[in-house]
Amino acid sequence: MASFVHLTDDEYDEVLVDDGPDNYDGTEEPKEDDGVEEPIVGMTFSSEEEVRSYYMRYAKQKGFGVRRRNSRQSEDGRVRWFTLVCARQGTAKSQASNILKPRQTERVGCKARINAVLNEDGGYTLSSVILDHTHYVSPGKARHFRCFKKVDARVAKRLEINDEAGIRTSKTFQSVIVEAGGYENVPFGQKECQNYIEKARQLRLGVGGVEALTNYFQEMQKKNVEFFYAIDVGPDMRLKNVFWADARSRAAYQSFGDVITFDTTYLTNAYKMPFAPFVGVNHHGQSILFGCGLISNEDAITFEWLFESWLKCMNDQPPNAIITEQDKAMKLAIARVFPTTRHRFCLWHIMKKLPEKFGSHSRYDEIKDSLHKCVYDSLSENEFEERWSALLETNDLRENAWLGLLYADRHYWVPAYVKNTFWAGMSTTQRSEGMNTFFDDYVHSRTTLKQFVDQYDSALRRKAENEAIANFNSFNTEIPCISHYPIEKQFQKIYTIAKFKEVQEEFRGFLYLTTSYFGGDGANFTYVVGDEIKVSDGFIKRVNYFVSVCGEDSLDITCSCKLFEFRGILCRHALRILAQLDKSEVPPKYILDRWRKDIKRQYVNVKSSYEATSNPEKQRFNRIQNCFYKLCSNAAKTERSCVKLISQLEQLKSEYPDDDSYGACSTAGLVTPIDGTTNNVLSPLVVRSKGRPTTKRRTHPVEKALKKPSTRRRLSTTEVQNPLIILYTYVEFIF
Numbered sequence: 189m190a191s192f193v194h195l196t197d198d199e200y201d202e203v204l205v206d207d208g209p210d211n212y213d214g215t216e217e218p219k220e221d222d223g224v225e226e227p228i229v230g231m232t233f234s235s236e237e238e239v240r241s242y243y244m245r246y247a248k249q250k251g252f253g254v255r256r257r258n259s260r261q262s263e264d265g266r267v268r269w270f271t272l273v274c275a276r277q278g279t280a281k282s283q284a285s286n287i288l289k290p291r292q293t294e295r296v297g298c299k300a301r302i303n304a305v306l307n308e309d310g311g312y313t314l315s316s317v318i319l320d321h322t323h324y325v326s327p328g329k330a331r332h333f334r335c336f337k338k339v340d341a342r343v344a345k346r347l348e349i350n351d352e353a354g355i356r357t358s359k360t361f362q363s364v365i366v367e368a369g370g371y372e373n374v375p376f377g378q379k380e381c382q383n384y385i386e387k388a389r390q391l392r393l394g395v396g397g398v399e400a401l402t403n404y405f406q407e408m409q410k411k412n413v414e415f416f417y418a419i420d421v422g423p424d425m426r427l428k429n430v431f432w433a434d435a436r437s438r439a440a441y442q443s444f445g446d447v448i449t450f451d452t453t454y455l456t457n458a459y460k461m462p463f464a465p466f467v468g469v470n471h472h473g474q475s476i477l478f479g480c481g482l483i484s485n486e487d488a489i490t491f492e493w494l495f496e497s498w499l500k501c502m503n504d505q506p507p508n509a510i511i512t513e514q515d516k517a518m519k520l521a522i523a524r525v526f527p528t529t530r531h532r533f534c535l536w537h538i539m540k541k542l543p544e545k546f547g548s549h550s551r552y553d554e555i556k557d558s559l560h561k562c563v564y565d566s567l568s569e570n571e572f573e574e575r576w577s578a579l580l581e582t583n584d585l586r587e588n589a590w591l592g593l594l595y596a597d598r599h600y601w602v603p604a605y606v607k608n609t610f611w612a613g614m615s616t617t618q619r620s621e622g623m624n625t626f627f628d629d630y631v632h633s634r635t636t637l638k639q640f641v642d643q644y645d646s647a648l649r650r651k652a653e654n655e656a657i658a659n660f661n662s663f664n665t666e667i668p669c670i671s672h673y674p675i676e677k678q679f680q681k682i683y684t685i686a687k688f689k690e691v692q693e694e695f696r697g698f699l700y701l702t703t704s705y706f707g708g709d710g711a712n713f714t715y716v717v718g719d720e721i722k723v724s725d726g727f728i729k730r731v732n733y734f735v736s737v738c739g740e741d742s743l744d745i746t747c748s749c750k751l752f753e754f755r756g757i758l759c760r761h762a763l764r765i766l767a768q769l770d771k772s773e774v775p776p777k778y779i780l781d782r783w784r785k786d787i788k789r790q791y792v793n794v795k796s797s798y799e800a801t802s803n804p805e806k807q808r809f810n811r812i813q814n815c816f817y818k819l820c821s822n823a824a825k826t827e828r829s830c831v832k833l834i835s836q837l838e839q840l841k842s843e844y845p846d847d848d849s850y851g852a853c854s855t856a857g858l859v860t861p862i863d864g865t866t867n868n869v870l871s872p873l874v875v876r877s878k879g880r881p882t883t884k885r886r887t888h889p890v891e892k893a894l895k896k897p898s899t900r901r902r903l904s905t906t907e908v909q910n911p912l913i914i915l916y917t918y919v920e921f922i923f
Contacts, residue, residue, distance in 0.1 A: 199614050224249050227302050230312045232283065236267055239312050244335065251325035252276070252300065253333030266306060269315075274300040275333055276323055298322045314879045331736060337376040347381055348388050354646065357381050405432060414438060415796070416479070418497040429490060431497040433479030439791030441478045441502050444468045447612040448478060450509040450518070451534075452486060462486065467497055470611045471783050472658040473686040477648065478502070491521035499525060509609055513537045514601070530609045532602040537562070538594065544591050555583050563602060567733075567748055572604045612756040612782075615689075659792075661685055662785040671695050675763065675770040678779075687783040690757050697760035703768060708732065712735045717747075718745050719763040733761045756780045805869050 194413070224246045233239045253275030262268045280293035304318040319706075330336060340348070343364055351362045361378045368374045405417040414435035420428045445468060452462040465480040479501055481494045499506060505637065506617045509530040512518045516536060522531050542559065546552050558579045566572035580586050599605045662684040669676045670692060679691045700720040707714055713737045721730050738744040745766065746752075751759035758778050766774065781787055790871040 211919075212250060213609070226319060227317045229314055229317050232307065232309075232311055233304070233313075234311045236270065236312060237269075238699050239302075239314075240272065245303055247274075248330045248336055249327060251327035251330045252298075252321060253294075254335045259299065259831050262306075269305040271301055271303050273297040274321060275335065276321075277301065296323050331372070332376055332377075337380045339376050339380055343376075343381070344384060344388075350390070351385050352594065352646065357385055401427075401430065408434075416501040417444070418500075420493055421498075429481060429483045429493055431479060431481035431494055433498075433501050436648075436652065436791055437476075437478050438501060439794040440470070440476055440504075440789075441468070443789045443791060444470050445478065445505065446508045446782070447510075447610065447614060448507045449614060451513060452483070453513065464494060469686065470655060471785065471789075472655065472662070473613070473690075474651075474655060474658065476655075480792050484513070486517060488517040488520045491518055492525055493663075495521055495525040509611055511611070511614055514597070517702065519600075521844055530606075531600060532609075532611070533597065533605050535563075535601055535603070538601055541590075551583055551855070555579070555585070558582070565729075565731075566602070566604045567731075570606050571608045572598070573601055596630065606748040607754045609753070610756060611754055620768070658684065658686065660784070662754065664818055667692065671698070672766050674776055675766060677796055678773055682779060682786060684785040687757070692762055694757065694760040698764055698767075701760060701764050711738065711740050715765050717764060718762065723738070733759075735761050737765060737769070742773070745775075746777075752778065756783060 205681065213299065218275065224242070227243065227246060229828055240254075244254055246486050255273055255277070257271040257277065259270035260268050271341070276294050276296045276298040278295045280295040298321050298571065299318050301316070301318050301786055302314055304312040305315045307313045346364075347357065351357065358378060361381050364381075365371055365374060383827045384887070405415075405419075408415040412435045414430070416438065417430070419430050422428050423433045448466050448468050450464065450466055452464045461482040461484055462481055463480065466478040468476050468478055470476045480496055481497070483490050483494060506526045506529050509532065510522060511532045511534060512522070514533040519531065522529065539560075542556055543552075548556050551556060558575070561577055562572060562575040566575055572624060580591065581589075585591055588857040594601070630867050635817055666680060667685060667688060673695070676692070676695055679688055683691060697719070702718040704716045704718075705713070706716045715737070717733045717735055719733060721729045721731055736744075736746050736747045739876070745758075745762050747759050747761045749759050751757060758774065817818035819833070
């Protein structure tokens with residue numbers, strides 16, 4: 189029999205102590221037994237777990253917490269002896285950076301403990317017992333000690349399901365409190381729920397870097413061969429860029445890929461790799477994703493790789509038009525990869541730079557007003573040229589480099605130059621930024637690569653559901669017409685609700701229109717339509733537009749405002765002339781298929797990769813839970829039936845033992861280079877990207893919290909290199 193070794197307090201301090209939230213090593217939560225006898229020297233137990241369980245029950249009865257202090261193993265790996273102490277044992281060593289602001293501690297040097305040694309029978313005998321405490325104990329408050337806090341299996345399942353659904357842990361915890369009838373009836377707190385979710389995410393997501401990312405992509409491609417991905421690695425086999433698109437996005441591009449926006453002004457993950465989505469607009473005016481990338485640089489070579497990968501994904505069919513921010517590298521890459529695509533700069537990104545460029549100028553207000561009139565009020569290219577020259581001459585800005593650059597690129601951003609091209613109503617990269625905001629509910633600045641892609645699927649599921657709801661509403665509800673014109677009724681029957689609202693807004697504009705005949709020749713006529721445009725509360729601008737009507741049977745109608753060419757919606761000026769000419773229908777060429785609700789689009793029936801990722805274990809759990817729901821409801825009506833059901837369930841537990849294999853994950857993520865060799869792909873280096881524009885998008889709570897002075901310990905070099913550790917260190921800020 190091994191002899192007990194008694195250590196002094198000084199010797200205890202030299203032993204590492206596991207003081208984390210789960211220091212109880214998974215032992216079951218102690219049952220609240222009445223009259224647990226006091227420990228005495230000589231008590232024997234069959235196993236180490238039995239000693240722990242007994243002392244935990246005793247501690248909860250008396251009102252103190254328990255920690256495992258230290259232990260020693262023999263050569264065969266068996267524990268020779270171990271010590272369980274009061275949670276308030278030991279002396280705390282201050283780790284505060286400011287000695288005038290010490291941190292709170294529970295260590296007060298309490299001597300209460302038990303020592304157990306291995307006996308000849310293979311069990312354990314108590315060799316030393318100290319019962320007296322140097323502090324007050326309270327049985328009623330014992331539940332607050334960390335050793336007694338453990339999330340039960342029922343709540344754990346609810347936490348995981350709600351977490352994947354995007355429900356905050358704090359909300360789930362509050363529902364548990366309400367169900368239990370108060371905080372005192374719940375053997376754990378909100379922090380324990382958060383800690384559990386951290387570990388569940390880690391198990392669910394597996395490795396946080398490239399290994400898990402490649403595993404995920406390969407698995408998605410097995411489930412759906414139309415899932416596309418491309419990974420770009422450097423000579424050192426370190427990840428540089430990645431692009432992927434699911435099957436539904438690829439199919440949707442065939443219907444709505446005429447115009448896309450591309451934006452990289454959104455940082456998403458621990459490596460500061462810009463999120464680069466390709467976004468379009470569907471028949472409801474909703475943003476639709478055509479794939480996205482994570483890039484490690486913002487130069488022409490990187491953009492070329494991304495655009496070429498995306499073009500290959502879309503079967504070498506380039507878009508008709510693309511909107512990006514004003515960036516030389518993007519401009520060069522688009523010209524090389526999409527030579528036939530009409531390229532436009534984001535107008536908002538350009539105009540927002542005006543305060544930065546001229547904010548300190550003495551004539552700032554005059555320059556701002558003149559530039560706005562030049563850009564927004566010019567209906568033709570000649571009109572823009574005249575106003576631009578007047579702007580430079582009046583304010584002596586001929587030598588201004590920024591304005592000179594803008595003028596050189598005027599064909600890429602000035603409305604008068606680009607309004608002849610169909611842009612689906614988009615003048616800025618607001619679609620991309622809107623998609624970024626949409627992803628804010630799922631990702632943040634410290635999201636790992638694998639977690640980002642995993643949450644990307646959740647975001648797409650919501651997008652698909654929003655479109656399904658819009659489809660349902662368009663077929664099963666309608667908006668009443670506001671006029672008696674049959675043309676409005678035609679749009680009501682054919683267009684989706686969202687697009688019919690836009691058409692109806694043009695009909696409302698009839699109130700502010702006046703028309704007059706300008707002239708004509710044969711079957712060609714021109715009308716002048718005066719419109720009142722509200723600029724501000726005290727200012728209404730009067731503008732005249734010219735509407736040309738050609739032909740009789742095959743009617744062609746054009747307006748100088750170019751709204752139809754730009755948005756695909758007939759303007760109020762053209763509609764007013766058609767109504768004035770007693771036309772009962774709009775010619776078919778002015779009814780765009782991309783806005784119609786009565787067209788069956790193939791991508792709706794395409795099964796996406798993320799739809800095949802449901803967890804079979806969770807499905808089985810839900811089936812079992814549904815069966816038990818009615819049983820539990822009936823048994824809860826009387827105390828007798830409740831006790832009977834519990835007794836029967838206790839007997840069933842032995843037939844379905846716990847399985848700790850949940851959460852096992854693969855770490856084999858390999859990419860085969862061109863030479864055929866197989867190497868491990870390394871995680872990307874943290875990149876220093878270009879300055880992001882100061883957009884007023886919603887800031888994620890994590891980003892706000894990380895800007896505050898941190899009181900947490902400094903991470904070691906090893907931890908900094910691990911993106912998962914970085915994520916889980918700050919994860920409590922999410923909630």
